[in-house]
Amino acid sequence: MANIEKQHIINSHNLSGEFYFNSILQEAYICGLLNESDLENIQLQCISLLAYKSERYNMGESSSIRVETAESIMKSNLYSIGVYLKSIPDPDYAAFELKTVKISELYERGRKLVNTKFQIAKRIYNMVQKNKLDTLNHSYNSTLSENGIGIFFKLYNLEYEAHDSPASIDYQLCNPVNDLAGIEFIQKYLENLYLENEFCKKFATENIHHLLYGYDKSYPELLINIFEHVLTAALGCSLANRNIVELNITGEDIQYLYKKLRKYDHHTLMLTINYATNHIYEELNLTNPLLQEYIERSLPKIVTNIEIALKLNTLSKVFITPQNPVLEPKIHFESSIKMDDEDYRKLIEELIRCRYSSDKLTLIKDKVKSFDDLEDILLDAQLEEEEFILLFSTLEDVEIAAMIKRHPFESDIQAVDLSEAEQVVRLYLENYMKQLSPNRQEKILQIAKHLVWD
Structure with missing residues (x-):
């Protein structure tokens, strides 16, 4: 029986979703659907398209363009062509179109598809806004804000940066969107988020809040997925x-x-x-x-x-x-009246002039009667770490817990907008806690959890 040459076809699993044009070009060449001459012809047409787009970018005023800009325009062109080729169910036929249809025509088809996807994504974004969850989680709310994913629809440039996704997206999906870029990534992200919201909307906001609070009391600041x-x-x-x-x-x-x-x-x-x-x-x-x-x-x-x-x-x-x-038990904490502003200023000046830590500690003990004043002293008196530690060691557990409540050190997110003085207090307080026995640490942290201000 005569040998029958096995037909080479493109394995779609070898194609990249993000870099579809490059991957199908490579696979088509490996499978014999494109030859060296085809590749050279396609490359020349891509360069010609780049030249045309670069001239339009400069509005015909100059032929020169920054290398980075040219690279971005080329990526955008290939991305748009890839979007069209990806829309063809049979990758072998997509390779045939690469060989027989002008690159400029494939680009125009892809550009129309990118624009269509942009309009679809915009509609899905509006749908997501309507089924948005009522939650305290910061990453969720910021991602869905006008300055989060919403900014994409103001900044997206399908003409010269179609491959880019100019948006601030911190919220993590249960099923992350991988191997996609540009409008395809945004559309898929929004589709997944819409489905996650649809499921979560079946449950009362209060029940979800209690569930996430049971997971971690600091869940508003965590990068978690609510749906999961x-x-x-x-x-x-x-x-x-x-x-x-x-x-x-x-x-x-x-x-x-x-x-x-x-x-x-x-x-x-x-x-x-x-x-x-x-x-x-x-x-x-x-x-x-x-x-x-x-x-x-x-x-x-x-x-x-x-x-x-x-x-x-x-x-x-x-x-x-x-x-x-x-329903959690509460420990009520109340600070006494703060000292007069002039008296406080004089105390700070005196503390800064003091040479010895023992003298500073004595001054603070004698003149500071309010927790709020004590907190201000820590921020303003330019104390050394050993002086912080000595001062902390004179406080009751509930006062240390109050300090932790005011200057939490468990989450880096909480420290983003802190002043340098606040970061110092936070660091030295954490260092002091590490010196305590595990039992006392746990006791103080439990007090802090239930502490409320009067």
Whole structure:
């Protein structure tokens, strides 16, 4: 039987979503769909297109252009062509068009598609604004603001920087958008965020707040994904036969789940999670296939988290018990009246003139009777670290806790806008705490958690 030469076709898995033009050019050449002459012809046409676009960029006034600008325009051109080629279902036919259609024509087709995607993304952004969650999380709110992803629709330049995404996006999706750039990245990010919002809108804002507060009291400042926490909590409620909508799972429920789930292998656990997911669909009346598909793409990550937690006996870190901050016990703290401004100024001058730490400490003990004045002294008196430590050592636990409440040192985000003096107080307070016994540290931190100002 005669040998039949096997036909070479492009493997779509080898193509880059972000750099589609370059990757399909390379794969088409490797597979024999394009030859050296084709590559040279395509390259010359790309250079000709760049020259034309550069002249338009300069409005015909000059032929010279910065290297960085030329590189950006070339990337933009190839990105737009790639968007069109990607729209062709068969990559082999896309390679055929590369060979037979003028690059300038492919660019115009791609540019029209980029513009269409821009308009679609704008509509999705408006949809996301309408189903936006009411949350305290800063990264979520800032990303959805006009200065976050909203600025993209004011700054995007599809003519010369189509490959770029000029936006401030801090909020992390459960399923990150990878291997995309420009308008394709923005459109996909917004599509995913819209679906995440749709799911979370099935739950009361208060219940989500209590869930995230149970995860971490500082959740407003954390780079977390709300959807992942809500979906995980809903799965936990389903597995524990709890009301899914309430997102409320207890410590006893978590112990029950640990005893139940630790016996399962990966396959059985996955089947159990899938069953719980279908139960969620029924309880919440989730019929949107796109949302169901998104949820199911999120499950492997959650299952991995559960498996790790089962091995480490830390399931309570995955299935969170909600906490209502309003119901937490409160320790009320009140500072006495501050001293007169003139008296305070004289005290600061006297402290700065003092040579000995013992004299400074005596002055502060004698004249400072208000916590607010003491805090001001720490900021204004230019004390050395050992003097800070000596002063801290004279304070009661509740006063140290109040200092920590005013100058928290657990989150770097909180320090972004601090003055140099505030950063010094924060650093020396942290150093002082590290010198204390673990038990006393824990006691002070617990006081700080429940401290409220009168």
